Every structure is written in C-alpha cells, then in structure tokens.
Amino acid sequence: MNILMISVGSRGDVQPFVALGAGLRAAGHDVTLAGPKGFEPMIEAAGLSPAPLPVDFQALLQEPEMQAALNSLTGRLKAFRWASEIMNGQLSEMWRIGLEVAPDLILYHFKGAMGPYLGRRLGVPAVPVSLQPGFVPTRAYPMFLMGHRSRGGALNMATHKIIHTTMRLGTNLLVKRWVKASGTDVGPLMEVRLGYSPDGRPTRMHGFSPTLVPRPEDWPAKDVQTGYFFSDPADYTPPDGLSDFLGAGPMPIYVGFGSMPGLDHERTTRALRGALEQTGQRAVLATGWGGIDGFETGDNIHVLDAVPHTWLFPRVSAVVHHGGSGTTHEGLRWGRPSIVCPLFADQPFFGARVAALGAGPEPIRQKDLTADKLAAAIEGALAPSVATRAEALGEAIRAESGVATAVDLVERLA
Numbered sequence: 001m002n003i004l005m006i007s008v009g010s011r012g013d014v015q016p017f018v019a020l021g022a023g024l025r026a027a028g029h030d031v032t033l034a035g036p037k038g039f040e041p042m043i044e045a046a047g048l049s050p051a052p053l054p055v056d057f058q059a060l061l062q063e064p065e066m067q068a069a070l071n072s073l074t075g076r077l078k079a080f081r082w083a084s085e086i087m088n089g090q091l092s093e094m095w096r097i098g099l100e101v102a103p104d105l106i107l108y109h110f111k112g113a114m115g116p117y118l119g120r121r122l123g124v125p126a127v128p129v130s131l132q133p134g135f136v137p138t139r140a141y142p143m144f145l146m147g148h149r150s151r152g153g154a155l156n157m158a159t160h161k162i163i164h165t166t167m168r169l170g171t172n173l174l175v176k177r178w179v180k181a182s183g184t185d186v187g188p189l190m191e192v193r194l195g196y197s198p199d200g201r202p203t204r205m206h207g208f209s210p211t212l213v214p215r216p217e218d219w220p221a222k223d224v225q226t227g228y229f230f231s232d233p234a235d236y237t238p239p240d241g242l243s244d245f246l247g248a249g250p251m252p253i254y255v256g257f258g259s260m261p262g263l264d265h266e267r268t269t270r271a272l273r274g275a276l277e278q279t280g281q282r283a284v285l286a287t288g289w290g291g292i293d294g295f296e297t298g299d300n301i302h303v304l305d306a307v308p309h310t311w312l313f314p315r316v317s318a319v320v321h322h323g324g325s326g327t328t329h330e331g332l333r334w335g336r337p338s339i340v341c342p343l344f345a346d347q348p349f350f351g352a353r354v355a356a357l358g359a360g361p362e363p364i365r366q367k368d369l370t371a372d373k374l375a376a377a378i379e380g381a382l383a384p385s386v387a388t389r390a391e392a393l394g395e396a397i398r399a400e401s402g403v404a405t406a407v408d409l410v411e412r413l414a
Contacts (some may be wrong), residue, residue, distance in 0.1 A: 001029045001030070001104045001409075001410075001414050002029070002030045002032075002081045002101065002102070002103045002104045002105075003024055003029050003030065003031045003032070003033065003103055003104060003105050003106075003107065003134065003410070004031075004032050004034065004097070004098060004103035004105075004106045004107070004118075004385075005017050005020070005021055005031060005032070005035075005048075005106075005107045005108070005365055006033075006034045006035075006094060006106065006107070006108040006109060006112030006114070006115055007033065007034070007035045007036075007108075007109040007111075007112065008035070008036065008055070008090065008109050008111035008112050009036070009109065009111060010258075011039070011258070011259060011261035011326075012041050012050075012131075012324045012325060012326040013109055013111070013131065014033075014035045014036065014042070014043075015042070015229065015231065015326060015340060016131055016207055016229035016325075016326065017033060017035070017109065017129070017229070018033065018039075018042055018043055018048065018231070019046075019229040019230060019231040019232075019247065019403055020107070020129075020207070020229040020406055020407075021033050021043075021046060021048045021283075022046040022047065022048070022231075022232075022402035023229075023402075023404065023406065023407045024269075024407055024410065025046070025047045025048060027411070029410075030049075031048045031049065032048065032049040032050075032051050032097070032101050032103070033048045033049070033050060033051065034051040034053055034093075034094060034097050034098075034112075034148060035050070035051075035052070035053060035173050036052070036053055036055050037051075037052040037053065037054060037055070038052075040052060044143045049338065049384065051097045051101070053090045053093055053094065054089055054090060054093055055089065055090055056072060064382070067209055069409065079411070088390065090183055091113065091114055091174070091175070091178045091182075092119070092178070092184075093116075094112065094113070094114035095114050095117075095118065095184060095186075097158065098114060098121075098122070099118070099121075099122075100235050101192055102122065102165055103122070103124060104124055104414060105126075105127070105269065105410060105413060105414060106118055106119050106122075106124060106125070106127065107127050107129050107205070107410070108126060108127070108128055109129060109131060110128055110129075110135055110192060110193055112192075112194050113171050114175065114186075115128065115189060115192065115196075116128075116190045116192055116194070116195055116196040116202075117175075117186045117187070118363055119195075119196035120196050121186070121187070122201050123198050124198070125195075125196065125197045125198070125202070125203070125235075125413050125414075126195055126196040126197075126202070127195055127202070127203055127204065127205050127410075127413065128192070128193055128194070128195045128204050128207075129163050129204075129207055130204070130205070130207065130208070131207050131208060131228075132144065132208065132345075132346040132349070132358075133151035133208060133213045133324045133349070134160070134163075134207070134228040134346065134349075135164075135193050135204070135205070135206075135233075136160075136206075136216075136219055136220070136223050137157055137160035137161060137164065137215070138156065138160065138216040138218050138219060139153030139154070139156050139179050139218055139251050140153075140156065140216035140217070140218070141156055141213075141216075141349075142155070142156045142159040142160070143159040143160040143162070143163040143164070143258075143303075144345060144346045144348070144349040145163050145345065146159040146162065146163060147159075147348070147394075148348045148349040148351075148352040149287075149352070152183070152321045156187055164380075167192075167193070167272075168172040168192075168280060171192050172189045174187070174278075175189060181312075185272075188206075188210075191248075197413075201222065202222065202358065203222050203223075203224060203409070203413060204222060204223045204224070205224055205226060205406060205409060206223060206224065206225040206226065207226055207227070207228055207229050207402060207406065208225070208227070208228055208325060208329070209227050209329055209332075209397050209400060209402070210225055210227065210400070211287070211332075211393060211396040211397050211400065212328070212329065212332060212350075212353055212357070212393075213353055221276050223397070224405075224409055226402045226403075226405040226406040227333070227397075227400035227402030227405055228325075228333075228397075228400070228402045229328040229331060229402050229403050229406065230329070230402060230403065231310055232310070233310045233311065236307075236308050238307070238311070238313040239304075241297065241302065241306070242284070242302055242304065243311075244284075245284070245297075245302040245316055246302075249282055250282060251282075251315065251316055251317040252282035252283050252284050252302070252316055252317065253281050253282070253283050253316055253317055253318045253319070253320060253378065254284050254286070254312060254313065254318070254319045254320065254321075254336075255283050255284070255285050255292065255320040255321075256284070256285065256286030256287075256288060256289070256292070256299070256306075256320075256321055256327075256359075257321060257322040257341070257343075257366075258288065258321065258322050258324050258326070258327055264366070264367070265292075267366075268341075268369060269292060269294050269295070269364060270291060270315075270371065271369040271370050271371045271373070271374050272292065272295075272320075272371075273294075273295070273371070274284075274370075274371025274372075274374075274375070275371045275372075275374035275375040275378060276300070276301070277371075278371060278372070278375035279378050279379055280300075280380060281298065281300075282300045282301070283302075284302050284303050284304070284307070284316065285301060285302070285303045285304070286304055286305065286306055286307060286310065287303060287304070288305060288306050289404070298316060300303060309326075309327065309330040309331075310330065311333055313333075313334040314334045315383060315389075316336060317335055317336070318334050318337045318338070318339060318360075318378065318381045318382055319337070319338050319339070320338075320339040320341065320374075320378070321338065321340060321341070322340070322341060322342055322343055322347055322349040322366075323338075323340040323341070323342040323346075323347035323348065323349075323350045323354075323356050323363060324347060324348060324350070325350060327349040328340070328351075328354065329355075329397070331396050331398055331400060332354070332390065332393050332394055332396055334394055334396070335390050335391035335392075335393065335394025336390055337360045337381035337387055337390045337396070338351075338354045338359060338360040338381070338384045338390075339360055339361060339374070339377045339378055339381050339384065340354055340355075340363040340364075341362075341363065341364050341365070341366050341369055341374075342361060342363050342365060343365075343366050347363075348363055348365070351363025352376065357389070357393060358385075358386065358389040358390075359386065359389055359390040359393050360386065360390070361376075361377040361380045361381055364377060374398055378403045
C-alpha cells in the first residue's frame with residue numbers, strides 16, 4: 001500500500017509519525033512523510049520518503065510575541081489564528097504532494113489541514129491522528145486548551161465544543177483564503193478533525209497511552225485509541241563525557257524542556273540551579289530550545305544539547321520536563337517519575353495525569369517555578385512509593401503496542 005503521512009509542528013509532533021511510518025514500512029508499505037523542513041534526516045533514517053513542508057515551527061516558537069501569547073487562554077486563541085495564517089503557505093505544498101504521491105490512504109496530524117480534502121479528491125481514506133486527548137468531545141475531561149481541571153460532565157463537554165468550533169471556523173477561513181488566492185477547487189469545506197472515508201464512516205486514530213489517559217466511555221466506536229507510537233531504543237553511542245558522567249556516581253535526574261522555548265530563561269535557570277543545590281542531585285541537562293542557560297559541565301552536572309530519550313531515560317532516576325506528549329510517554333515508558341513544568345496547550349493536562357496516577361508531584365507552571373518548589377518536587381518524585389508506582393506504570397505502558405495496533409488498523413482500512 002502507498003501511504004501518505006502529514007505532520008506539522010515541532011519534533012514532538014513529527015517523531016511519533018516517524019515511528020508509525022517505520023512500523024508501516026516494516027509491514028511492507030511505501031510511506032511518504034510530509035513534515036516541516038529540517039526533519040528530513042530523521043525521516044530518511046527510518047526508511048521513509050521525506051516531503052518537506054515550507055515552515056519552521058521552531059523559529060516561530062522563538063518569537064517573543066508567540067511566547068507571550070501562549071501564556072493565556074485568549075493568547076492561545078490568538079496564537080492559533082497567527083499560526084494558521086503562517087500555515088497558509090503550506091497548503092499549496094500539501095496539496096501538490098498529495099496529488100503527486102497519489103496514496104491509497106492518508107494519515108494526518110490535526111494541523112495537516114489538507115488531509116481530508118486530499119482524501120475526498122483522491123477517493124481514499126484520510127485518517128486524522130491525534131497525539132493528545134482533546135479532539136473528541138467527552139464528559140470525562142475538559143479540552144486541554146481550556147484548562148486541565150474537570151468541571152463536571154456537562155461543562156467538560158462544553159469546553160470541547162467551544163474549542164472545536166473555534167478551530168473549525170479558523171481552519172475553514174484559512175482554507176477559503178487559500179482557495180481564493182490559489183484558484184484551487186477543493187470542494188465544500190470540511191471539518192478537519194473528523195477525517196474522510198469514501199464509505200462515509202471515517203475512522204479516527206488516537207496515539208496516546210490508555211494507561212496514561214483511559215479511553216472515555218462516551219467516545220464513538222470509530223475513535224480508536226492505539227497507544228503511543230514509540231521509537232525503538234536508539235542505536236546510540238554516547239560521547240565519552242556523558243558515559244563517564246553516568247558511571248561516576250548515583251543515577252542522575254534528567255532535565256530538559258524539549259523543543260518548547262521557555263517563557264523566562266533567567267527564572268527557569270535560577271530555579272533549576274537553586275533546586276539542584278538544595279537537593280544535591282546529579283543532573284543531565286539538555287539545553288536544546290527549552291530555556292536552560294548558564295550551566296557548564298562539572299562534577300554533578302553534565303550539559304548537552306540533546307540526547308535520545310530512548311537511550312538516556314533508562315539510565316536516570318527521574319525526569320524534569322515540560323509535559324509534552326512525547327517526553328511524558330517516554331519517561332513513563334521506562335518507569336521514571338516525572339516532574340512536569342508545563343508552559344501551555346496539552347502540557348498542564350499531561351502533568352495533571354502524571355500526578356493523578358501517582359508517578360510524580362503536581363505540575364509546577366513554568367511561570368510559577370522557584371528553586372524551593374522545584375526542590376520539593378524533585379525530592380517528592382524520588383520517594384520510594386512514587387518510584388514504585390512509576391515502575392508499575394512503565395510495565396503497563398511497555399506492554400502496549402501502539403505502532404502494531406495502528407498498523408493493523410491501517411491495513412483493515414485499506
């Protein structure tokens with residue numbers, strides 16, 4: 001089968017699609033992944049055909065206006081509109097790639113707005129793939145863009161409807177503007193999150209762990225929760241300095257905030273420095289894009305830009321991170337307690353789930369981060385009872401087969 005995958009966003013949006021694509025390729029399918037420019041090496045290494053899209057979300061997230069906007073509900077809606085306008089430049093390329101690849105089936109991230117339109121034009125299934133629990137209305141929990149605390153069934157359901165309506169109107173406006181500017185006829189407007197199937201019964205795929213977020217009882221049968229799309233443990237040779245550091249003392253903690261830029265680098269760095277001094281913990285710090293500055297490698301700290309989580313997390317005692325879907329799943333996969341310091345979007349939701357499951361303390365919003373709060377959270381996460389609970393969750397998550405379940409679903413849809 002010839003499969004087109006479309007993913008838009010940061011590494012956390014692209015890497016799970018690469019893992020799923022690798023599983024599909026191993027099952028004998030040809031896979032093209034249309035994703036943001038810069039990820040071609042990762043895509044090619046998995047044996048997939050890259051089709052770069054003309055957007056750099058990392059640069060977008062570094063814009064001060066975007067960082068400030070993402071710190072409030074009204075700001076998030078503004079950021080969504082802003083990002084939608086920037087994404088307008090991608091639609092022509094998504095459309096061109098889809099017609100050129102002429103796939104038998106399309107798997108697309110919810111930000112891949114051309115997915116269902118291409119499915120309808122080509123007469124093939126177009127399956128939306130979510131990595132977060134927020135794209136199907138439910139009474140079980142609120143839509144994460146309106147907070148993570150349950151408001152009760154009726155109000156939880158209302159938050160989904162509000163955000164889904166906003167997203168539908170925003171995306172439809174984007175598509176209408178592109179159609180007018182390009183002269184492309186894509187047919188009547190569609191709701192991207194619903195998907196498309198020639199038989200009128202589209203399936204939606206949800207790539208997050210049922211151990212972390214159980215499937216709501218009120219979801220329709222067409223919504224299939226597969227589990228997370230994990231990559232295989234990395235075939236990685238660490239630099240000598242990292243190997244030496246890991247072998248020189250007790251297991252360190254890991255600190256890294258992924259590809260999300262911090263809102264206040266100075267506050268984050270100050271809180272982290274103070275917390276490490278108070279707890280005496282050894283730490284591996286992954287600076288990346290995540291707002292960690294001013295550290296140098298020493299006896300108790302090893303600083304690096306990035307390292308494969310699949311290789312490192314089995315070698316640390318706990319994970320301090322931003323609460324993105326990928327890092328949250330990877331930490332729990334290896335049975336490691338999490339200290340979640342979220343910024344926005346789904347991150348507070350995942351932080352709250354970690355705490356509710358007993359695998360870490362309550363999340364600390366980065367805008368509220370202090371040395372004392374972080375030190376207390378680290379010490380709490382390293383308590384034997386929390387470590388035991390995290391390991392039990394890890395065993396359950398490792399028993400899930402997200403990629404295999406998704407591959408089986410795709411083959412049944414063909």
